[in-house]
């Protein structure tokens with residue numbers, strides 16, 4: 001029997017540093033980016049609520065739900081403090097690209113035959129794996145002190161979520177399929193966000 005080999009952590013590369021560095025260099029653009037992160041945390045919160053049946057809600061699920069909601073709150077508070085106040089997420093410049101990434105992931109993972117009953121842990125595993133690459137890098141690169149304070153608190157919880165889903169008993173080979181889906185969607189999102197950042201900076 002071959003030993004089970006799940007995909008490991010995602011590795012940082014120069015393109016991620018360049019992508020995040022662009023936001024860190026431009027405070028107005030960075031507020032748009034943080035607003036997107038807040039929104040995606042909220043989307044994550046909603047996905048948990050929608051994907052876990054009422055009778056399966058446990059203390060652990062409630063903890064996860066409340067922590068993801070608090071991540072959305074902490075990041076939105078940074079956005080408002082930065083001066084982007086009371087703006088609907090509908091107006092967010094990166095909103096559509098972000099939703100496309102998250103919805104695309106959710107739909108493609110849910111469509112895997114092996115995902116029966118695994119939608120919540122499967123999607124969560126992929127998201128936490130991405131978050132644990134992006135947030136530590138962003139924490140290092142950003143110069144926004146309020147953001148860094150929020151991100152440190154969030155990251156401590158994301159690390160626990162990451163461990164929790166990495167320890168889940170997924171069937172053999174399942175996570176490779178999930179990783180393949182997410183790793184195809186992420187670069188598309190980044191390319192789209194880069195194009196949007198170009199058009200914001202040109203305006």
Ligand SMILES: [Fe+2]
Pocket residue numbers: 041044067068071154158
């Ligand atoms: Fe989160």
Ligand SMILES: [Fe+2]
Pocket residue numbers: 068128157158161
């Ligand atoms: Fe999380």
